[in-house]
Amino acid sequence: MSRDYYETLGVSKSSNNDDIKKAYRKLAMQYHPDRNKGDKKAESKFKEINEAYETLKDPQKKAAYDRYGHDTYKNTSNGGGFNPGGFSSSGFDFGGNSPFSDIFEEFFGTGSSMHSERMDMRGADLRYEATITLEEAFRGKNIDLKVKTNVTCQTCHGFGTAGGEKPKTCPSCRGSGKMRFTQGFFMVEKTCTSCNGTGHIIENSCRDCRGSGRVNVSKNINVSIPAGIEDGARIRLSGEGEAGLRGGKTGDLYIFVTVKPHQLFKREGNTIHCEVPISMITAALGGEVEVPTIDGKKALVKIPAGTQSGNILKLRSKGMSIVRSSLRGDMMINLKVETPVNITKKQKELLEEFDKENDSHPQSSGFFSKVREFWQEL
Numbered sequence: 001m002s003r004d005y006y007e008t009l010g011v012s013k014s015s016n017n018d019d020i021k022k023a024y025r026k027l028a029m030q031y032h033p034d035r036n037k038g039d040k041k042a043e044s045k046f047k048e049i050n051e052a053y054e055t056l057k058d059p060q061k062k063a064a065y066d067r068y069g070h071d072t073y074k075n076t077s078n079g080g081g082f083n084p085g086g087f088s089s090s091g092f093d094f095g096g097n098s099p100f101s102d103i104f105e106e107f108f109g110t111g112s113s114m115h116s117e118r119m120d121m122r123g124a125d126l127r128y129e130a131t132i133t134l135e136e137a138f139r140g141k142n143i144d145l146k147v148k149t150n151v152t153c154q155t156c157h158g159f160g161t162a163g164g165e166k167p168k169t170c171p172s173c174r175g176s177g178k179m180r181f182t183q184g185f186f187m188v189e190k191t192c193t194s195c196n197g198t199g200h201i202i203e204n205s206c207r208d209c210r211g212s213g214r215v216n217v218s219k220n221i222n223v224s225i226p227a228g229i230e231d232g233a234r235i236r237l238s239g240e241g242e243a244g245l246r247g248g249k250t251g252d253l254y255i256f257v258t259v260k261p262h263q264l265f266k267r268e269g270n271t272i273h274c275e276v277p278i279s280m281i282t283a284a285l286g287g288e289v290e291v292p293t294i295d296g297k298k299a300l301v302k303i304p305a306g307t308q309s310g311n312i313l314k315l316r317s318k319g320m321s322i323v324r325s326s327l328r329g330d331m332m333i334n335l336k337v338e339t340p341v342n343i344t345k346k347q348k349e350l351l352e353e354f355d356k357e358n359d360s361h362p363q364s365s366g367f368f369s370k371v372r373e374f375w376q377e378l
Contacts, residue, residue, distance in 0.1 A: 004064060013066060014267055017057065024053040034316035050220035121198055123150065123214075123242035123251035130255050132225065138294050138321050140227035147253075148218050150242040158247035160202050161215040167200030168248065175199040198246050214247035223255055228270070228321035231259035259331040265294055270329025273320040275336055276301070283307040283337040291333060293318050309337035 006013055009023045025048045029035070036042035055061045078182055120338050126149060132141055152158040169175040173192035177199040191197040205211030221240055229235075234256055241251025259267075266273040272294050282289070286305035290298050299315055311330050319329030345349070 005056055007318050008048050008052040009056065011056075016257060017059075020053065020056050024057075025051060028053075076170045121245035121248035123244040123248060125251040126241045126253045128223075128253065128255050130223070130225065131256065131258045131260060133260055134265060135294065135296070136225070137229050137231075137257075137259045138227060140229070140321070143161070143223045143225060143255075145221045145223060146218055147221060148216060150212075150214040150216050151219065152243045152247070152250075153206060153213055153215050155208040156206035156213060158213040158243070160200075160206055160209060160211040160246045162204040162206050165204060167198075167202050170195035170199055170201050173199060200246060202246075211246075213248075214243040221253065225255075225257060226323050227325040229257055229259075230269075231257065231267075233257045264292060267320060270320045270322050272329065272331045273334060274331065275334045277336045278303055279339060280306070280337055283309070283335070294320065295332060299331075303335070307335055307337065309335065311335045 006015075011023050012022055015023075028046065031042045031046040031049065033043055033046060036046075044279065055065050063121075126147060128145055130143055148202060153160070156162070156164075158168055159165070170177075170192060172194035173179055177192055177195065177197040178189050179192050180187055182188070192199075195201055202211045206213075209215050221237070223235065223237065225235065227263065234254055237253040237255070239250045240253035243250050264274060274291060276289060276291050278287075278289060282303055284305065286307070287303050289303055291299050291301050293299050294319075299318060301313055301315070303313075312334055315326045315331040315333065318331035321328055340347070
């Protein structure tokens with residue numbers, strides 16, 4: 001291996017720690033074994049730069065190296081020095097003290113540092129099912145909830161310790177909440193069993209929360225459901241969930257909204273549909289009919305003469321409220337022409353006479369004309 005650590009990293013003796021670290025990261029990424037599979041030269045170079053960085057990043061080791069050079073590392077196997085490379089006979093060292101751990105995190109995005117103060121234990125999210133009517137969805141509604149949840153203990157202020165003491169950093173994971181160990185070339189990470197992932201050790205627990213940093217209470221929460229909300233919508237209240245363990249981040253509260261079916265109206269987006277039956281006479285002669293609207297009022301609808309069953313009339317701005325807007329959707333009137341039932345003998349005679357004199361049936365005439373054409377083609 002190279003006998004000059006400064007030359008290996010491409011820096012000078014006057015370089016500061018940031019310059020040394022920057023040079024190391026650049027070279028480590030360039031010669032990393034995963035980027036140079038099967039390349040022995042790259043592997044050897046990678047070991048050289050790790051050995052150099054392990055020494056030059058430490059002020060004491062760097063001072064010793066500047067003064068004595070490689071004589072500092074003679075007889076390391078007999079206990080006369082130290083192994084600056086961070087390697088063992090079983091493979092690379094991925095532990096928190098190894099320079100390789102930094103570059104490993106950069107390559108594979110572990111997202112946590114072994115030197116962090118602690119690992120927050122986020123509280124659980126809460127879920128509440130809110131069932132409302134279509135009218136309430138139109139107007140909007142305020143709901144008062146009473147939920148049982150865990151909140152931060154006021155006695156210990158979430159630390160979980162008695163007497164105002166602060167938790168001690170876990171000596172096993174050094175506050176990260178996770179342990180790392182190697183299996184061959186790979187690094188395995190798991191929750192620290194000494195502190196259960198909290199990163200802290202509590203010697204004297206708070207008697208109110210028993211060291212968890214939180215207590216269970218019933219909490220009243222007011223939820224505002226906006227006008228125009230749709231069935232299946234979800235409302236998120238940030239920070240209204242459970243408090244985290246020992247001061248960890250609070251979870252959220254999610255309100256899942258269900259809108260009950262309505263006996264008169266059917267909703268599609270911001271449009272309201274209403275099926276309105278009309279008599280055969282009104283359909284033939286025309287007329288007016290009163291229909292209800294979702295806001296609880298009435299609307300007078302004019303029926304044109306000759307209306308057919310299935311015709312649709314539109315009432316503008318009589319539909320659902322639009323969320324975060326003063327506007328409304330439309331209301332669609334689906335007309336359904338009713339056929340008389342239980343008619344008297346006289347009514348039957350009048351209808352038969354009317355049918356003989358009336359030859360205006362546009363839909364049936366068109367249908368049977370197509371039927372004749374179909375049969376002729378066979």
